[in-house]
Amino acid sequence: MEPSAAQLRQALRQLHGIYPAAALGFGEVGLPNPATGASLRTARRIMRWAYALNPGLPYYIGGYFWWYGAEDALRPGAPLRTALRAAFRREAATLG
Numbered sequence: 001m002e003p004s005a006a007q008l009r010q011a012l013r014q015l016h017g018i019y020p021a022a023a024l025g026f027g028e029v030g031l032p033n034p035a036t037g038a039s040l041r042t043a044r045r046i047m048r049w050a051y052a053l054n055p056g057l058p059y060y061i062g063g064y065f066w067w068y069g070a071e072d073a074l075r076p077g078a079p080l081r082t083a084l085r086a087a088f089r090r091e092a093a094t095l096g
Helices: 005-018 040-052 069-074 081-095
Strands: 060-062
Touching: 040 081, 069 081
Parallel strands: none
Antiparallel strands: none
């Protein structure tokens, strides 16, 4: 289960205490393998969560890298192609 914005806020505040000048965010998100018919629902859920997450901290920069982005979302006909576009729109709306 993905952490909530409140849980993430708590963890990022602790990191900010250690690294007060750092901009904080995520690296990789996604699945351990490219999305399949069986994992597509989980992949969409993770994508929706990650790109819409806003812990409400001025030093939070987002910064998601979908691990299998080329396979899952960028090539024509990729199973998460439209989900990634929607996720980017949610991210822009959430983070401003």
